[in-house]
Amino acid sequence: MDELNGKIVMAILQRGWVFVGRYQKTGSHITLSPVANYRYQGSGRGFVFVAGAGPTSNCKLDKCETLVRYHELTEVAAIACTEAAWSDKL
Numbered sequence: 385m386d387e388l389n390g391k392i393v394m395a396i397l398q399r400g401w402v403f404v405g406r407y408q409k410t411g412s413h414i415t416l417s418p419v420a421n422y423r424y425q426g427s428g429r430g431f432v433f434v435a436g437a438g439p440t441s442n443c444k445l446d447k448c449e450t451l452v453r454y455h456e457l458t459e460v461a462a463i464a465c466t467e468a469a470w471s472d473k474l
Contacts, residue, residue, distance in 0.1 A: 395461075396463070402423075403422060437469055
């Protein structure tokens with residue numbers, strides 16, 4: 385997933401966690417910063433739609449005050465987001 389380094393990514397993790405942030409993979413760990421917890425999807429169109437179009441008014445985002453770091457094996461999927469749709473949301 386090194387091709388995602390530096391890009392805004394929607395990271396779907398184990399146990400239902402979803403974060404959106406700037407992706408940086410170093411070894412077997414990924415860091416997202418700045419980052420928001422994507423708590424409620426709300427678009428009715430799915431993650432891929434929201435990654436491309438940005439969050440709708442029904443989506444719930446909680447900005448994180450710190451970075452999020454996790455091991456690569458906890459990542460279920462990583463979806464590249466449209467920069468223009470997300471850069472002001474983080």
